[in-house]
Amino acid sequence: MRIIREFGCWGLAIGCWLLAVGCLLGCRQTPTEVTKVDRQPAIYPDYIDVTIPVDIAPLNFSVVGEDIDKVDVQITGSKGGALHTHGDYADFDITDWQALTEQNRGGDLRVTVCARKDGKWLQYQDFNIHVSTYPLTDWGVTYRRIAPGYEVGGDIGMYQRDIHTFDEYAMLRESAVPGRCMNCHTANRTDPSQLTLQIRGEGGGTLIQIDGKQYWFETKTDSTKAAGSYAYWHPSGNYCAYATNAVHQSFFVGKGQRIEGYHNFSNVVLLDVRSHELILAPELMTETDLEIFPAFSADGKHLYYSTSKSCQVPAEYMKVKCSICRIGFDAENGRFEQEVDTLLNGLHDNRSYTLARPSYDGRWLMYCVTSRSNFPVFQPDADLWLMDLKTGQTRPVREANSNDVESYHNWSSDSHWFVFSSKREDGMYAQLYFASIDEQGRVTKPFLLPQRNPKKFYREMFDSYNVPDFTKRKVDFDAREASRQVFRHERIPVRIRQ
Numbered sequence: 489m490r491i492i493r494e495f496g497c498w499g500l501a502i503g504c505w506l507l508a509v510g511c512l513l514g515c516r517q518t519p520t521e522v523t524k525v526d527r528q529p530a531i532y533p534d535y536i537d538v539t540i541p542v543d544i545a546p547l548n549f550s551v552v553g554e555d556i557d558k559v560d561v562q563i564t565g566s567k568g569g570a571l572h573t574h575g576d577y578a579d580f581d582i583t584d585w586q587a588l589t590e591q592n593r594g595g596d597l598r599v600t601v602c603a604r605k606d607g608k609w610l611q612y613q614d615f616n617i618h619v620s621t622y623p624l625t626d627w628g629v630t631y632r633r634i635a636p637g638y639e640v641g642g643d644i645g646m647y648q649r650d651i652h653t654f655d656e657y658a659m660l661r662e663s664a665v666p667g668r669c670m671n672c673h674t675a676n677r678t679d680p681s682q683l684t685l686q687i688r689g690e691g692g693g694t695l696i697q698i699d700g701k702q703y704w705f706e707t708k709t710d711s712t713k714a715a716g717s718y719a720y721w722h723p724s725g726n727y728c729a730y731a732t733n734a735v736h737q738s739f740f741v742g743k744g745q746r747i748e749g750y751h752n753f754s755n756v757v758l759l760d761v762r763s764h765e766l767i768l769a770p771e772l773m774t775e776t777d778l779e780i781f782p783a784f785s786a787d788g789k790h791l792y793y794s795t796s797k798s799c800q801v802p803a804e805y806m807k808v809k810c811s812i813c814r815i816g817f818d819a820e821n822g823r824f825e826q827e828v829d830t831l832l833n834g835l836h837d838n839r840s841y842t843l844a845r846p847s848y849d850g851r852w853l854m855y856c857v858t859s860r861s862n863f864p865v866f867q868p869d870a871d872l873w874l875m876d877l878k879t880g881q882t883r884p885v886r887e888a889n890s891n892d893v894e895s896y897h898n899w900s901s902d903s904h905w906f907v908f909s910s911k912r913e914d915g916m917y918a919q920l921y922f923a924s925i926d927e928q929g930r931v932t933k934p935f936l937l938p939q940r941n942p943k944k945f946y947r948e949m950f951d952s953y954n955v956p957d958f959t960k961r962k963v964d965f966d967a968r969e970a971s972r973q974v975f976r977h978e979r980i981p982v983r984i985r986q
Contacts, residue, residue, distance in 0.1 A: 518560065518572075518574075519560050519602045519604070519609035519611070520609070521608075521609065522602055522609040522610065522611040523608060523609065523610050523611065524610075524611045525610050525611065525612050525613070526613065527612060527613060528612055528613045528614075528615050529551050529552075529601040529603065529612040529613075529615075530551065530552040530553070531549045531550065531551055531552060531578075531601070532549060532550050532552050532942065532943050533547075533549060533935070533936040533942050533946075534936075535547045535549055535617060535935055535936075536615040536616075537615060537616055537617070537618070537933055538617060538618070538932070538933045538934070538935040539617075539618040539619075539620050539923075539924055539932035539933065539935075540589065540617060540618070540619060540620065540935060541589075541619075541620050541622065541623055541624035541905065541924070542586070542589045542590050542593050542619060542620075542623060542624075543586045543589060543590065543623075543624075543652050544589070544624065544651060544652065544922075544938065545582065545585075545650075545651060545652055545653055545654055545938040546579075546580035546581075546582055546585040546586075546938060547580075547617065547935065547938055548577060548578055548579050548580060548938065548939070548940060548941065548942060549577065549578050549942060549943075550576075550577040550578070550942070550943040551577075551578075551601060551603045553603070553605065555605045555606055556603045556604065556605050557576075557604055557605075558574070558575065558576065558603070558604040559574070559575065559576070559577060559578055559601065559602065559603050559604070560572075560573075560574045560601075560602040560603075560604075560609075561573050561574075561578040561599060561600065561601050561602075562599075562600040563580075563588065563597050563598065563599050563600075563617075564597070564598045564600075565588055565591055565592035565595060565596075565597055565598075566592060566595040566596040566597075566598065567591055567592045567593075567594075567595040568591055568592070569587070569588045569591045569592065570588075571584055571585065571588055577941060577943065578601075579940070579941070582653060582654075586652070589619050592619045593619055593620075593621060594619065594620070594621040595618075595619055596616045596617065596618055596619070597616065597617040597618075597619065598614050598615075598616055599614060599615050599616070599617060600614050601614075601615075618932070620904075620924050620932070622902070622904040622905065622924055622926075623902075624651070624900055624904075624905050624922075625901070625902070625960075626651070626678055626900050626901050626958040626959060626960050627650060627651075627652075627959055627960060627961050627962055628648055628649050628650045628651045628652075628958070628959055628962065629648070629649055629651060629907055629920065629937075629956050629957060629958055629959065630646065630647070630648045630649075630659070630673060630675070630956070630957050630959055630963060631646075631647055631648075631649070631920065631953045631954060631955060631956040631957070632644065632645065632646050632647075632670065632671065632673070632953075632954040632955050633645050633647055633951035633952070633953060633954070634951060634952055634954050635950065635951060635952070636916050636917060636918070636952045643661055643662045643663055644661070644662045644669060644670060645658055645659075645660065645661035645662060645670075646658075646659040646660045646661075646670055646673050646685070647659060648959065648962060648963050649937070650962070651922075651937070651938075654938070654939060654940045657962070658967075659673075659963060659965045659967065660685075660965065660967045660970055661967075664967050664968075664970070664971040665687060665970070665971055665974045665975075667689055667690065668687050668688060668689035668690070668691070668692060668974065669687070669688040669689060670685060670686070670687055670688075671685070671686055671688065671717060671955065672684075672685060672686050672717045672718050672719050672955065673685035673955065673957075674719040674720060674721065674728075674957065675721075675957060675959050675963070676721035676723075676725050677721065677723060677848055677901065678848075678899075678900065678901040678957070678958045678959055678960050679959075679960055680959045680960065680961055680962070680963040680964070681698065681699050681700075682696075682697070682698055682721060682725050683695075683696075683697040683963065683965075684696050684697070684719045684721070684728050685719075686715060686716060686717045686719070686730075687974055688715075688717075691974045691975055691977050692715065692974070693705060693706060693707075693715070693973070693974070693979050694706070694707045694715055694716050694730070694759075695970070695973075696728070696759075696761050697965070698761075700964045700966070702966065702969055702970065702973060703980060704973045704978070704979050704980060705759070705764070705979060705980045705981075705982055706979035706980070706981055706982065707730065707732075707757075707759065707766070707982055708732070709766065709982060709984060711766070711768060711984050712732045712755070712757060712766070712768075713732055713733075713734075713753055713755065714732040714733055714734055714753075715730075715732065716728075716730025716731070716732055716757065716759065717730060717731055717732070717733065718730065718731040718733075718780060718781050718782065719782075720782050720783045720784055721784070722784050722788050722817075722819060723784060723786070723787070723788040724788060724819055725761075726760065726761060726762055726819070727758050727759065727760055727761065727767075727819070727822070728758070728759050728761060729756060729757070729758050729759075729782035729783075729784065729791060730756070730757055730758075730759065730782070731754050731755070731756055731779065731780045731781060731782060731793075732754065732755050732756075732757055733751045733753060733754035733755075733778075733780065734751065734752070734753070735749060735750075735751060735863070736749070736750055736751070736752065736801070736802070737749050737750075738750070738802040738805075745866070745868060746916075747866050748802060748805050748861070748863075748866055749861070749863030749865065749866045750801040750802060750805055750808065750861065750862065750863055751778060751780065751801075751862055751863070752798075752801050753778060753798075754778040754779055754780040754862070755772060755773040755774075755778075755779050756769075756772040756773070756779040756780070756782045756791075756793050757772070757773070758822075758824075759982065760822055760985070763983075763985075764980060764981070764982050764983065765982060765983050765984070765985040766982050766983070766984050766985065767822055767823070767824070767985050768984060768985070769815070769824040771815055771824065771826060771828050772793070772815070772824065774795075776797065776798055777795045777796065777797060777798065778795060778796050778797075778798060778862060779793050779794070779795045780793065780794050780795070780796075780810070780842070780862055781793055781794045781842055781843050781844065781862075783844050783845055783846060784817070784846075785814075785846050785850065786846055786847065786848050786849060786850035787850060788817065788819050789816060789817060789819075790814045790815065790816055790817060791814065791815050791817050791824070792812060792813070792814050792831075792844040792846065792853070793812070793813055793814075793815075793844070794810040794811065794812055794813070794841060794842045794843070794844065794862060795810065795811055795813055796808050796809055796810040796811070796834065796840070796862055797809070797835070805860065805861070806860055807860070808840060808860050808861050808862055809834035809835050809838065809839065809840050809860060810834045810840040810841050810842050810861075810862050811830050811831075811832055811833050811834040811835065811841060812830075812831045812832040812841045812842075812844050812855060813828050813829060813830050813831065814828070814829045814831055815827070815828050815829070822985070831853075831875070831880075832855070832875075832882075838859075839857055839858070839859065840857070840858045840859065840860050840861055840862065840864075841855055841856070841857060841873075842855065842856045842858070842861075842862055842864050843855055843856040843864065843895070843896065843897065845897055845898060845899065846877070847899050847903035848899055848901065848902075848903045849902070849903040850877065851876070851877060851878065851903065851927075852874055852875065852876065852877060852903070852925070852929065853874070853875040853877055854872060854873070854874050854875075854885070854897055854899075854906065855872075855873055855875070856870055856871070856872060856873070856894070856895055856897070857870070857871050857872075857873045857884070858870045858871075864893070864895045865893060865895040865896065865909070865918065865954070866893075867893060867895075868892055868893060868911075868915065870893045870894055870895050871884055871885070871889045871894055872884070872885040872888055872889055872894045872897060872908060873885060874929060874931075876929060883929075885931050887923070887930075887931040887932065887933060887934075888908065888921070888923050888931055888933075888934045890910060890912035891912065892910070892911045892912045892915050893909075893910060893911040893912075893915075893918065894908055894909070894910050894912075895908070895909050895910075895918070896908065896909045896954065896955055896956060897909075897956075898956060898957040898958060899958070900958045901958060901960055903925075904924055904925060904926075905922060905923070905924050905925075905958075906922070906923060906925065907920055907921070907922050907956045907957070907958060908920075908921055908923075908934075908956070909921075909952070909953050909954065909956060910934075911952075913946075916952075917949070917950075917951070917952050918952040918953050918954060919936060919937065919946070919952075919953055920936070920937040920953045920956050921934035921935065921936055921937070922934060922935055922937070923935075937953075
């Protein structure tokens with residue numbers, strides 16, 4: 489018994505000694521004898537003064553500089569709470585980070601950064617990260633990952649990402665459907681229970697997925713020039729609008745712009761997913777114009793789209809100027825009105841207006857402006873603009889725009905956040921950025937999609953992010969079933985509504 493007691497005391501002593509050593513080592517992680525620097529740190533990604541929602545994945549970052557071998561970051565909430573991390577880069581625990589953002593909803597996170605350079609610690613000026621009062625309750629985003637400048641190859645894939653963690657899930661990759669291109673995956677106002685996508689190439693088809701069940705349609709008919717793409721759901725879920733076109737690419741020789749994308753024909757059609765009928769309207773299927781990028785208004789009573797005069801592309805690529813138009817729609821009878829309103833006139837303004845996306849609350853219309861083209865993702869001058877649908881006033885979204893491409897954009901389910909793709913970092917690879925908007929149309933500084941180790945991740949990423957969209961929940965998608973359906977070549981035929 490005495491031996492046991494003595495061993496227990498000895499074990500307790502060892503435990504206390506180990507705890508003391510651990511505390512000592514932990515304390516040594518905090519920089520001492522720091523030299524203060526009269527500037528804010530250069531960090532990647534640039535998260536200085538961004539606005540984030542509660543529960544977003546942690547904004548991990550690196551301090552830029554070849555000679556920096558360690559960083560020490562302290563975050564203090566204006567409403568309480570603190571975080572500390574020490575290592576090769578700022579790497580925050582997800583649970584602790586989200587607890588801190590929740591505690592500081594509507595407040596600020598003050599970030600103190602120290603970096604060790606040549607064996608000496610430097611302390612930079614603090615910066616803030618703002619925590620919005622607007623929640624972002626959507627589960628995540630879907631997107632296509634694609635090598636820039638190619639239609640097929642490089643294992644094109646559709647993915648979804650939980651924006652509250654770092655978890656990414658492949659939905660459908662080219663390895664499952666070799667030689668095919670998948671595009672235009674679209675949920676109904678962020679609701680993944682209704683989803684559509686188009687497979688191009690041999691055995692391609694239009695997928696309508698409802699509550700996880702796949703229906704594969706042949707949307708190319710004798711009355712249409714191509715199958716459906718660039719899709720957009722009617723709020724009722726009874727209809728889905730598509731552009732029927734073919735995408736072409738031309739490559740430049742020399743410096744400057746590398747590639748030009750264009751369409752030499754395009755019309756807009758509407759699929760009634762209940763009756764499997766295509767609804768054709770003469771106003772959306774003209775012979776002299778190209779109608780493209782449909783999008784229904786929040787109440788479903790109008791369809792927005794872009795239109796441009798037919799040009800001899802690629803030779804006349806500089807002449808492609810798109811306007812944004814609107815046409816009335818009667819959802820009860822499935823009929824379009826004959827009168828077309830031109831909201832933005834590209835020929836008159838010597839600009840090209842594309843990708844109209846109305847917010848789901850009916851307040852805003854966000855769209856893309858370029859000097860030319862109906863394919864903005866390849867235009868270095870592509871910017872996001874905003875129209876107030878109450879007043880008709882328009883303005884560039886300067887808070888989110890950069891000196892390079894801003895293109896494909898979509899709204900969160902509550903219309904207080906939007907996601908868009910941007911090539912601001914290197915002019916070649918599109919990455920995903922998020923920003924919020926308030927009732928007055930004021931937009932916050934956008935932040936890059938967080939990654940666990942963003943510097944390593946984005947340096948090793950050789951894909952562009954394409955066609956991003958929010959989803960309320962994780963998409964239930966059976967890639968094996970999709971692969972089987974593609975190679976079966978069995979398609980549901982559509983009829984033309986008379």
